[in-house]
Amino acid sequence: MKRARHVTTSVQKKSAPLPLPQLRQQVQPTIADQVFKVLHDRILSLELPPETKISEAEVSAKMGVSRQPVREAFRRLANLGFLQIRPQSGTTVSLISEEAVLRARFIRLALEMHTCRTACHVISDEGLHALSNLIDQQKEAITENNRSRFHALDDAFHREICVQSGVGYVWDVISENKGHMDRVRMLTLDRSSQNYALNEHIAILDALSARSPDAAADAIDKHLSRILVQIDEIKAENHNWFTDIAP
Structure with a gap:
């Protein structure tokens, strides 16, 4: 019986709530998010009209970022129907x-x-x-x-x-x-x-x-x-x- 009481007490101690503070998560936009927003805004405002040719290399150079976040932004825009990516003929802003x-x-x-x-x-x-x-x-x-x-x-x-x-x-x-x-x-x-x-x-x-x-x-x-x-x-x-x- 003593042993059983000891086990119960031990279990109770392990299940007690931990005294941890609640942290406030800070969400910062990634480089890809920023590239996406700039291009998305330009396409919707027609600053980049339909059939405009656009390349990863050009965007990367003008925005001073590497090709990877630009590629990710291009993929997101293509999934939304705003870019057409053709490996052989390049990328263009989609028709409406x-x-x-x-x-x-x-x-x-x-x-x-x-x-x-x-x-x-x-x-x-x-x-x-x-x-x-x-x-x-x-x-x-x-x-x-x-x-x-x-x-x-x-x-x-x-x-x-x-x-x-x-x-x-x-x-x-x-x-x-x-x-x-x-x-x-x-x-x-x-x-x-x-x-x-x-x-x-x-x-x-x-x-x-x-x-x-x-x-x-x-x-x-x-x-x-x-x-x-x-x-x-x-x-x-x-x-x-x-x-x-x-x-």
Whole structure:
């Protein structure tokens, strides 16, 4: 019996929690992450338009990094459908796939309609004020005819709705899927198109302020569906940049 008690005491000591502090993990972007972001941004902004030739050696030399992280970034961009890597003929920026654009729009619409419905129930007055402030900044960008600033503020508006709905992570999913839409948007983002988007954002904010889930869902549907009309017009003007083949 004494031996049994001794074993039990020993087991209890071994299972006691260890007095270890909780560490805060610091995540730093790798060189490959940084190369990927630079090239991804350039492709989506059309600074690197479709069919632009691009090489590992050139990117490596210009960015002052080794070939390995560039190769990794190229592979990630190819997997997303933004680069075509042909060992024999080189690497080029992919054509804009209409199928990929429509797929991205479907994913984004499904997520954002539900997010807007949720926002109507939970968004605070401070959240509505934050959205209103972003709309004021969008007006300034239109006055300046600053397309890149308006595009960034447009994204910030949609992201803020996700955050104010308590589902900020949804914007991460949207961002991973909307790149093919972004290239089309950059082709249409003149002053007239910016004003259309601004008025649609105001309609979304009005619906959120009225706490009307149906009106908010309808407003976001109208906003994200305009690309269906635009894509035919853009294809006619930039037909060499488009393909019907899915990436």
